Amino acid sequence: MNDLKERIAAELIAVRDRSLAYTAAEDDMLVRQHSPLMSPLVWDLAHVGNYEELWVLRAAAGIEPLRPEIDDIYDAFKTPRKDRPSLPFLGPEEARRYIGGVRGRVLDVLDAIDLDGPSPLHRDGFVFGLVIQHEHQHDETMLATLQLSGQPGLVREGALPPGRNAGSEEVYVPAGSFLMGTDTLAWAYDNERPAYRVDLPAYWIDRLPVGNRAYAAFIEAGGYDDPRWWSTEGWAWRQRGGVTAPLFWTRDGDTWWRTRFGRTEPVPMDEPVQHVSWYEADAYARWAGKRLPTEAEWEKACGWDPAAGRARRYPWGEQDPGPDRANLGHRAAHPAPLGAYPAGASAYGAEQMVGDVWEWTSSWFQPYPGFRAFPYPEYSEVFFGQEYRVLRGGSWAADPAAVRTTFRNWDYPIRRQIFTGFRCARSEPV
Known part of the structure; x- marks a missing residue:
């Protein structure tokens, strides 16, 4: 003790x-x-x-x-x-x-x-x-x-490992049940409890978060100008705000620039895209012929160990996050390059599922079966419904003490000022 x-x-x-x-x-x-x-x-x-x-x-x-x-x-x-x-x-x-x-x-x-x-x-x-x-x-x-x-000089920088070509674009998650949520993690919040069994059909999920290069291709292909890729609400939001790129991005000639903590720099094409709304993530996924993963699909791909038949605290296991496994705890003031953390892969081979960017899912923030509010309803219960979309994984700005495979974040689908990104999924053809 x-x-x-x-x-x-x-x-x-x-x-x-x-x-x-x-x-x-x-x-x-x-x-x-x-x-x-x-x-x-x-x-x-x-x-x-x-x-x-x-x-x-x-x-x-x-x-x-x-x-x-x-x-x-x-x-x-x-x-x-x-x-x-x-x-x-x-x-x-x-x-x-x-x-x-x-x-x-x-x-x-x-x-x-x-x-x-x-x-x-x-x-x-x-x-x-x-x-x-x-x-x-x-x-x-x-x-x-x-x-x-927009004030420079107030946020420290740091070094991150280099990226790499991670191989296949997607990883396969076979059909089957897994245990979602937790009954054992002492500091887990009420919305992560109780653990319950979820049965999922087989699916594919991106090995890595969607990167800036891929997202720029969506922009270049007219993704922001074609209502085919947008939900009705998303298209109305895009038009109302005149949104044409992720927050803090601007274009000068052929170069995309971003403003980050008071400094303007070329957008690094090998990093996960961040500062995108749920609507933008959803539109990109449709354009790419995919979809956003459900919250359950995300958690299974991230934390389930099929060989052991149990959930892991982190994608790689129970060991605390270190600098070789995840970009957490403000190691640097931006996401790490894609493929930077092979040692942080999940049992299914998905990488960078914790750290770097919060990842939008397709799910609304809802209670698990048997949910009980503790220690107060205003932490979770008052937010349940169909207003808030679930985010998973934690960003570079999240601390390891507040991140785990079962942790649930949520926000309005319009939010972009938070450190949000996403990865895509697709169902296995029938």
Whole structure:
């Protein structure tokens, strides 16, 4: 148990270092709203501390509230992002003091708590996993805000392995059942539970995410001008917004350029395409004679081990992600080249299924059979229905602590500011 507490303490330190790094900027940068799609950066910073206070200090440890007067300010459901600049949120220095005070008390709670206790919040450190993953998710949101700000010099770069020709374009997944979701991963969210058996017909799925070169070919072929490839809703969205390329792409002569964290550079054709909406991904798949995979198809291709008859935590197995297996945890501020991670392949041979880009699926965000909301319905339950499409896999900006083969993300099909891409699938001919 001491090993688990040491791991939790290390994760708490790592995620806080990340949050502070993304908010190490001038105050004006932090309090300004860079897009109505996003909160001011300093709101996110104090919000993660308030969430940590609510769940670790109050719910798990029964400690009296430190700053109850700010709860409504940092309740994400009370004020939409576009209206948050009008809130009396804490300024940068006060926000840092507040989250630091919360964190000191959280570490005291961690030292004293029984992680074998009967409370489901305590057991296996679930409540700590909850706040660690939540903060990492907001760190990724901060990166999306920094991208929209257009300000250079605020996001660190890093080195990634080279790409390679990965061989066949698709991998084959035979017909059969698999266990979807989890009953065993201690920090999994309620929407990943319970595990249940799903039977799928055979299908093919792309070995790699769709790359920029392939996506540019779709543009060159008039993909944005032909309603045949678009759903009715997607075509209306494309026309309404005048969309002609992925977000942050521009064209100069024969060259495509992208703006990335305040710098303009040629689009690297060997990287997975990112910043595309579900509608764009769906249109490309139709143009290519394929379709987007269902969520179940994606998870089976990613995490099922047919030889062992069980699910893997990561595509390659149970070992933690390392620099040779996946582009996670902001190793660099962009996707890795296609084919960069052969050691990260799944049992079926699909590569780069975690890291690089969140991958759109064709599925709506729905509960699994036997779903039970925990620890609060606003994490998952209120989003179920036919408004949000499921994304899988995690991007380069996602941390390994918040990524696994069963993890489910979701968003509106119009969203492009997040680090989204996709891969295609097709059914086996009958």
